[in-house]
Amino acid sequence: MPQSSLINRRIVLAARPHGEPADSDFRLETGEVPQPGPGQVLLRTVYLSLDPYMRGRMSDAPSYAEPVQVGQPMVGGTVTRVEASNHPQYQPGEWVLAQSGWQDYAVSDGTGLVRLGANPQHPSYSLGVLGMPGFTGYMGLLDIGQPKAGETVVVAAASGAVGAVVGQIAKIHGCKVVGIAGGPDKCRYVVDELGFDECLDHKAPDLPGRLARAVPQGIDVYFENVGGAVFDAVLPLLNPRARVPVCGLISAYNATSQPEGPDRLALLMRTILTKRLKMQGFIIFNEYAHRYGEFREAMEGLIKEGRIKYREDVVDGLENAPRGLIGLLKGENAGKRIVRVGPDERSAT
């Protein structure tokens, strides 16, 4: 069932997953297309972003954001077009970045919307390299990581939407950059296309040994977005005064219980002390919203100059979004994963 102008499809959270999400945790529902009230716009979804943080919203464990309620649509960033407007600042046909979630249509009073103009060159980029993931990588690396020329930066999930930006920006700042990614194809992409100095396959044996050999000068910045075995390999290689921006922990998102002991919490504390590490968590639009304009201008310039490469992995159709997210959490995507929900131009239906 493709997008139509008569029906609003939406994918709701059917059940809270235990561990890895399953198809049965999602449900496709249909309903009427909502009508914009006074001061509201009607938005039609063209692209939906799929991101690892969405796994967190499916759980009711305490986190930095409210969970999705069972029976409610999944949340998510979207690139949309204005279909109808009772809002003085929005005209039909405009492209708008929104948070309208896993559905065809949504109404908005304008809060939190970002205008992309009448004819943006790459509208979907605002979900990736120019949006939340790119902003996360850029600001986390530069503001918390503070990389200096000649330092060694290690990036996990290096072929992902965040990691690809971190590594390329670190290269631009004169760092040695080692990526970690899952499988030889991704590693080849990271080195050949993105220009990292090296990339290690975390699925191959002896990651700790290979990483140690790849960073003979130790690690000055580790951009943390996966956790787990990669962090375990990184920790003993961190240099004194290393910086660890923490923006995600994808390896743990499906965990159902704490791993068995020994309890290494004290070991981590001891390492923070003896190596004088700085570890800092951040949620990009909470901590840095006021710097989005500065980022966007810089990043648009770098893309235009060909200094930042970007690749999308497009899932076709809203009905395939659940499978798309499940696969993303397993690392099966090649580049920033987005869903093509509807056509650029409104269909005649």
Add this chain to the structure above:
Amino acid sequence: MPQSSLINRRIVLAARPHGEPADSDFRLETGEVPQPGPGQVLLRTVYLSLDPYMRGRMSDAPSYAEPVQVGQPMVGGTVTRVEASNHPQYQPGEWVLAQSGWQDYAVSDGTGLVRLGANPQHPSYSLGVLGMPGFTGYMGLLDIGQPKAGETVVVAAASGAVGAVVGQIAKIHGCKVVGIAGGPDKCRYVVDELGFDECLDHKAPDLPGRLARAVPQGIDVYFENVGGAVFDAVLPLLNPRARVPVCGLISAYNATSQPEGPDRLALLMRTILTKRLKMQGFIIFNEYAHRYGEFREAMEGLIKEGRIKYREDVVDGLENAPRGLIGLLKGENAGKRIVRVGPDERSAT
């Protein structure tokens, strides 16, 4: 055997402790008083500082500083007087802050010495409130902790040399301050003398519940210098964007193995992420040596105005230094623990 002008007593590391240090890990040796060569001064120890970090130097586990070698004198900060000088900048009788360790006499070429003048008012304060511990508390709180008026600051080892400064400075900055200390006497001192808003006895039952009730607004800054059960109680109460300066982990210094599981390393990482915490380790004279003058001037002023209280716990005689350190690691001190090694004035012997 008191200090004499003819013999140099020194306490050496006899064996590396396994767990808690024992008397047998130390040995008192005697030898000749060293003679200063060209450009050197002979220093006589008046006070020796005892500090928790010394436990770390007794081990050969990797740390931020070289371990003491077995058979060599224990390291430590000292307040000394110049007994003889072949150095143009030092005159006999001057008071000097040094790192001459657990012994009566040492020679120095001047490296790392700090002059305290001919007649300092409280020479021993340079080992405590005006020295490494005070500087640690002051700079760690203000530079890493960044406390704002109205925020809640929690300080462990609140009656100790570092904790007492942290809490008093936080009060001066308009914070609500909750201390944690071992036993009712220390807690009374922390509230009645040091002026903390509250102090919790970590030896009494249900620290997590009592702490939660003491910080109804959550915790914005936790000054970490003990680790272990106190940190476990603090972690769930940290507010979003809380800051955790880490300057010590006294509870773990005697640990011989990692605690049993579950492994909470991933839990800590998750908390850093979801609460956007900043945790940062620091070793005061590594990270902040260039700001010692600024600190000293500010702190001398605050002491003079009576806004900072300070208490010393004096152990008498170098031969009692081992017992003094063993007790310090158990928290039996009341205030900054120092050893009176020799008299202010050189004896006639």
